[in-house]
Structures are given as C-alpha cells and as structure tokens.
Amino acid sequence: MPKKPFRTTRQQEKLDDLYKVMREGLRNNPFTNDVMASPPTVTVGTTGDGTLTLYPVAAAGALTDFSKNQVAWYGGVPSPILTQYVCMPVTSVLPSTNGNIGSGYADKNQWMSAFEIVTPADKVQLGIFCSSAVKIMFQVEDKYVDKVGFSSASATNADTMFLLTFPTITPRRIRVLVPCLPSKGPCFIKTVRVTPGCGVWKPSQRRVKRLGWFGDSYPESTNSAASVYPIPNASWPIQTGERLGIRDVRQYAVGQTGYIATAGGTRPSMLDLIPLVADQGACDIYAVSHGYNDATQNQSALEDRITITLQELLRRYQHTPVCVHGCQAGNAAPALNQIATENTIYAAVKRVDSRYCEFIKVSTDDVPWLSTANASVMVDTDNAHPTLAGHSLLAYRSAEAMVEAVERML
Numbered sequence: 001m002p003k004k005p006f007r008t009t010r011q012q013e014k015l016d017d018l019y020k021v022m023r024e025g026l027r028n029n030p031f032t033n034d035v036m037a038s039p040p041t042v043t044v045g046t047t048g049d050g051t052l053t054l055y056p057v058a059a060a061g062a063l064t065d066f067s068k069n070q071v072a073w074y075g076g077v078p079s080p081i082l083t084q085y086v087c088m089p090v091t092s093v094l095p096s097t098n099g100n101i102g103s104g105y106a107d108k109n110q111w112m113s114a115f116e117i118v119t120p121a122d123k124v125q126l127g128i129f130c131s132s133a134v135k136i137m138f139q140v141e142d143k144y145v146d147k148v149g150f151s152s153a154s155a156t157n158a159d160t161m162f163l164l165t166f167p168t169i170t171p172r173r174i175r176v177l178v179p180c181l182p183s184k185g186p187c188f189i190k191t192v193r194v195t196p197g198c199g200v201w202k203p204s205q206r207r208v209k210r211l212g213w214f215g216d217s218y219p220e221s222t223n224s225a226a227s228v229y230p231i232p233n234a235s236w237p238i239q240t241g242e243r244l245g246i247r248d249v250r251q252y253a254v255g256q257t258g259y260i261a262t263a264g265g266t267r268p269s270m271l272d273l274i275p276l277v278a279d280q281g282a283c284d285i286y287a288v289s290h291g292y293n294d295a296t297q298n299q300s301a302l303e304d305r306i307t308i309t310l311q312e313l314l315r316r317y318q319h320t321p322v323c324v325h326g327c328q329a330g331n332a333a334p335a336l337n338q339i340a341t342e343n344t345i346y347a348a349v350k351r352v353d354s355r356y357c358e359f360i361k362v363s364t365d366d367v368p369w370l371s372t373a374n375a376s377v378m379v380d381t382d383n384a385h386p387t388l389a390g391h392s393l394l395a396y397r398s399a400e401a402m403v404e405a406v407e408r409m410l
Helices: 009-027 065-069 236-243 270-276 299-316 336-352 388-409
Strands: 041-045 053-056 072-074 079-081 085-087 113-119 123-130 137-140 158-165 172-178 188-194 210-215 248-253 285-289 322-325 357-360
Touching: 009 236, 009 388, 053 065, 113 188, 123 172, 210 236, 210 270, 236 248, 236 285, 236 388, 270 299, 285 299, 285 388, 299 322, 299 336, 322 336, 322 388, 336 357, 357 388
Parallel strands: 210 248, 210 285, 285 322, 322 357
Antiparallel strands: 041 158, 053 188, 072 113, 079 085, 085 188, 113 172, 123 158, 123 188, 137 172
16 A cells, blocks of 8 residues: 555645644744733632623523534533533543543543634633642743632632723634643633623634644643642643634543553543544544553554554544554653554554554654653652653644654655
8 A cells, every 4th residue: 555645635635734834833833932921910819800890601401502502612512500600621531430530521531632613801700619739830822821820718629700901992812721620620611701892703613723633641641749730731631722822722631541541441442433423523634642551462463453443543534644652651761661562553554554543653753751760850759750850841742743754644
C-alpha cells in the first residue's frame, strides 16, 4: 500500500491550514505570550449583579438557546446537569461507572474545559459553581488576564460570581478556562451577565481546531500531589493545544489504561474507547500517548493490538493526522521494557503505513522526555506522573514534535 494516497484539493487545504495554525501557535500563543498590559479588574463574590442582563446557560434540565447559539464550548460536550448548570463531559469510563461529574453522568470523566463569548460589555459577570480548591482563568483576545487564576472564597462548592470590569465598551472575545476533577470538586457553568444593551454572541469558529488526545493517567493529569488538576491550563494536552494555537482540546484519557491495559477489566482500552467518544464528532488532529501501562505485555501481541487500534482510528477519521507518542518512563532510566514498548509502538506505526500516522520518539529520543536525569524536578513523588513542571516539559516537546510530524505529512 502506498504511504501517500490520492488526496483531494480540499483535504490538502485542510492539512495546510492545520499546519499553519500550529506553526503560528508555536510563535504566538496565550501560554507563552505576556499577560494583558491593561487587564480588567476581576472581583470575586457570591451575588449576581441585578443591574446586568442575565443569560442562564441551562434551565429545567435543558440547555438554553443562549447556551446553544451564543456560546462556544471547548473541551467537552456542553450538557445540562443539576437542572440549571452546564458541565462538559469528554471521556466515557465504561464499563466502569465511577466518572467524576456526578448525577446523570456516572460513567463520564470531565477534565479541563473552556468556553468563549464575544461581547462589547464593560462589565461581564460569570456564575460558576466551584470551590476555593480550583482556579478559574480568563483570556481576552488570546491574552491572559493573569497566569495565576482566581478562586472562590468558599472551601466547599458554591455559586461564585466572577466580575470582569473593563475601562471601555468595545467588542472582546473572552475565554473562560475551568478545571473539573474528582479530588478537588466540579466546576459547573451557571450564568453569564453583561452590561445592558451590549449583547453576547459566539466567536467565529472558522479557524478553530480540535485536538483529540487518547492516553492514560499522564494526559489525564493525575499525580499524588493533585497539583495539576486545579489549574485549567496546566495539563499536558491542554497546554500542548494552547502552545499550538488549538482552542478545543478533548482529553480522551482514562487512567490505568493502554492499548491492552484496562485496569483489570474495569476501564476501556483505547480500542474500546474510540466508539465511546464518537458522539463528540471528528477532531482536526489526534494525539495518542499510551504505552506506560502496556510495558509488561507480550510485545508481539501488543504490536498487533496497536496496529488494529490505529487502523480503526484512521478508518473512522480518514485524512486526519494522528501523532503517536512513544512510551513514557516516569522516573525510570527509561527501563528496558519501556524502551521495548516504545520500539513496539514504532513498529506498529510503520506497519499501519499511513501518510496520516506519524511516530514521535519519547523514551528513545536523544534526550528522553522523562528519566532519572530530570525526575527530581519533572516527576512527582509517586515516581511516575509529571509534576506541574513535568507537564510543561511534555507540552513543550509534544508541541514541537507534532508540528514536525504534520510537516512530514504535507
């Protein structure tokens, strides 16, 4: 089978546009750019401002027209929960039913999400159900208000009002970044309020790209310190997307899983997960970063399973780039079985032999991404998962490697 199949002009244009967005993102993105020179004042309280025009995002257990038509949702599927809130589930954990977003979505995980509006209002107040354990972050026209974030004053989950006050009335695209996690509590969206007469509309989606990320607890953002979950731009996939100018990142990641690993039969392998996230639609690019939980598997059987899994992803989403990462090493050397697993992943990618499927070295790279050499800074005390700094390292290296991978597909 030839590696470079016939491609229509439209397919070429889509790939070219994705590559341009990613290249531009490496040079100019919210994560690495300076914060706003003149940011809005952010006031955190518990009471909605009755002088502002109110837009609920859910009512009576259904999305409002405002939520459907005037808000851009990223990172998950906007879904009503607890009657008057919106959550954004992203990953099914079936056959387990211990998802982390509560009533009505027992099998679903939700990690970091975002939503955007455009409004000329000089006052924008956002109602979010959250606690002081998490950070809410804001961007205005692709610049952070600050890079620390803002918290509720409540130690327990409560409706919290975040008021952004600007000096002038003029149109602005405002992005709200929210985490959602089992150990620190959920973040549900409730309301948007703006200066009367200003209105709200959905930002243009013309060049918005979506990155789907399959993986285990590494991209899921687990560590024993729970230092990554509370910060909505900290995790490896989210930060990679931001560094690449990709505004919609879906973390299709389930801890303790892999190409074969299923947490003892309680969670889906990647092959099982592919159809479970199909309701979210196609992404513009996929990243895969499994292997750590498969390192003890029979390598021949593993190669067969990886091949089948990647072929299924490519069958469902033809002409969509897939960037397949090698095996992470945690604080290992990397170990021999992790290197063997990475070589097996590479062999499977070669076997798939698709123009749209590229391999990214991790543990066999000239400088392994995680290893005994940098574990004291980049790996948590659990000896496996990345610290905050480790997630930034993985995102930096993934962003560059994924641009190079897509470039090879052109």
